[in-house]
Amino acid sequence: MSLLAKLESSVRECGGLIVSCQPVPGSPMDRPEIVAAMAQAAVNAGAVAVRIEGIENLNAVRPLISVPIIGIIKRDMEDSAVRITPFLHDVDALANAGADIIAFDATFRPRPVAIEELISRIRHHGLLAMADCSTVEEGLNCQQLGVEFIGTTMSGYTTDVTPDQPDLVMVSELSNAGCRVIAEGRYNSPELAALAIDHGAWAVTVGSAITRIEHICHWFSDAVKR
Numbered sequence: 001m002s003l004l005a006k007l008e009s010s011v012r013e014c015g016g017l018i019v020s021c022q023p024v025p026g027s028p029m030d031r032p033e034i035v036a037a038m039a040q041a042a043v044n045a046g047a048v049a050v051r052i053e054g055i056e057n058l059n060a061v062r063p064l065i066s067v068p069i070i071g072i073i074k075r076d077m078e079d080s081a082v083r084i085t086p087f088l089h090d091v092d093a094l095a096n097a098g099a100d101i102i103a104f105d106a107t108f109r110p111r112p113v114a115i116e117e118l119i120s121r122i123r124h125h126g127l128l129a130m131a132d133c134s135t136v137e138e139g140l141n142c143q144q145l146g147v148e149f150i151g152t153t154m155s156g157y158t159t160d161v162t163p164d165q166p167d168l169v170m171v172s173e174l175s176n177a178g179c180r181v182i183a184e185g186r187y188n189s190p191e192l193a194a195l196a197i198d199h200g201a202w203a204v205t206v207g208s209a210i211t212r213i214e215h216i217c218h219w220f221s222d223a224v225k226r
């Protein structure tokens with residue numbers, strides 16, 4: 001059975017929860033062994049896939065879990081706002097470290113390497129692709145290019161203000177257009193994650209609300225301030 005068929009079957013059986021294990025950069029939690037423990041705990045609790053940033057973290061996670069790993073590399077560049085897996089050598093490094101799915105920024109912003117080239121490099125390694133998009137148009141572009149997973153990851157992050165709520169309209173529109181949608185970004189409660197599925201998402205990725213202790217603590221400490 002292909003990886004995609006296996007993943008589709010686990011989503012049908014266990015539901016479509018993907019856990020992004022990305023600690024706050026520089027946090028005491030930002031250590032490969034802790035990322036690996038988070039990934040294992042997430043899988044033990046029903047995650048059908050995990051999203052992992054960086055080669056060191058991927059190297060720590062890969063031997064410990066058998067579910068698919070969505071690999072990304074984040075870079076802060078001076079001449080481009082594109083951060084997620086911008087280069088062909090990033091794709092190569094993620095593939096060599098055992099990622100099954102490679103996610104990349106699929107926004108229409110100026111970028112160092114064309115989207116088509118990134119996709120063909122992912123295919124060269126025989127892997128699946130996920131497009132991290134900020135608009136429906138970007139998602140449809142990648143759907144036409146054959147990308148398996150269309151993520152709403154970048155919605156709200158290419159503009160000055162990031163809304164509090166997730167972009168469920170984008171989920172619906174992409175789903176109605178026939179995309180295999182991964183809802184991602186600000187699904188900070190089980191209720192919001194369920195709404196993503198109700199709006200047609202194939203799966204939902206949750207990061208901060210599960211794996212960023214500082215964010216969760218701030219939500220609670222703000223809530224109890226009087």
Ligand SMILES: CC(=O)N[C@H](C=O)[C@@H](O)[C@H](O)[C@H](O)COP(=O)(O)O
Pocket residue numbers: 020022072153154157184185186187188205206207208209
């Ligand atoms: C915009 C961007 O760079 N998003 C990143 C993508 O990998 C991560 O920082 C997010 O944590 C991830 O998308 C999950 O989202 P949330 O943490 O809201 O559940």
